[in-house]
Amino acid sequence: MRTYTSAFVKLVMVAKYFELRVLGGTQQYSSNAAARTLPPAFQLGPRTVVNWAKTLQISGRVPSSLRGKHQKTPSLIHDEDYLNMCGKWLRTSRPPMRTPRSFRLFLNESVLPELTGALLTNVSESTARRWMIHVGYKFGSWKKDVYMDGYERADVVEYRKGFCTTWLELSERMVSYKDPDMDIVEARSNPLGDAVVWVTHDESVFYANDDGGKVWTNAAHPDLPKKGRGRSIM
Numbered sequence: 046m047r048t049y050t051s052a053f054v055k056l057v058m059v060a061k062y063f064e065l066r067v068l069g070g071t072q073q074y075s076s077n078a079a080a081r082t083l084p085p086a087f088q089l090g091p092r093t094v095v096n097w098a099k100t101l102q103i104s105g106r107v108p109s110s111l112r113g114k115h116q117k118t119p120s121l122i123h124d125e126d127y128l129n130m131c132g133k134w135l136r137t138s139r140p141p142m143r144t145p146r147s148f149r150l151f152l153n154e155s156v157l158p159e160l161t162g163a164l165l166t167n168v169s170e171s172t173a174r175r176w177m178i179h180v181g182y183k184f185g186s187w188k189k190d191v192y193m194d195g196y197e198r199a200d201v202v203e204y205r206k207g208f209c210t211t212w213l214e215l216s217e218r219m220v221s222y223k224d225p226d227m228d229i230v231e232a233r234s235n236p237l238g239d240a241v242v243w244v245t246h247d248e249s250v251f252y253a254n255d256d257g258g259k260v261w262t263n264a265a266h267p268d269l270p271k272k273g274r275g276r277s278i279m
Contacts, residue, residue: 055107059101080093082203122176152173153167190228
């Protein structure tokens with residue numbers, strides 16, 4: 046019954062369109078007026094009315110709806126063998142090589158020919174990216190866990206108080222420097238005669254295993270970084 050109702054509505058719209066065209070209306074005006082015949086909830090556009098009219102002129106009937114008539118093809122994303130093969134490749138690939146582009150090559154050259162028997166497959170890079178996201182991978186920085194909490198622990202707070210007090214006491218005996226010529230500024234008070242030199246570190250050392258780039262990672266299968274920091278790189 047619903048199919049007949051849909052066809053009847055289309056015929057009414059097309060008839061209204063042809064009626065307005067015969068009365069001298071332009072294609073744009075006639076299609077807009079015919080589309081507005083239905084309530085706004087139908088969201089019928091004037092271009093659709095024109096396409097229906099052209100189909101009726103050519104074939105003698107309005108196009109039928111294909112809703113629910115498409116072939117139901119199961120997606121490989123839910124296939125157990127497919128997930129196992131892809132998961133193994135993603136877990137065993139080195140992080141820098143684990144990219145949608147390389148994953149796409151693996152799908153087209155290995156997985157799909159083996160599972161489907163197809164001689165030629167062409168999964169796009171965007172599809173490979175969506176499949177990686179579907180199985181839990183995301184693109185971001187690969188960071189090692191660093192313990193950041195504990196700076197408000199009672200023993201840490203107590204040590205910090207003592208350190209600050211000692212620093213203020215020693216600052217009276219410190220020699221400082223100013224201006225580009227590094228002129229010495231004598232300490233304000235130095236009853237012991239021995240100057241205190243405050244040494245600071247203003248350089249950073251980077252190591253070969255400090256991976257600062259972004260890679261595709263999965264929280265369920267974290268990558269194990271190499272032990273040790275590697276060679277130092279100033």
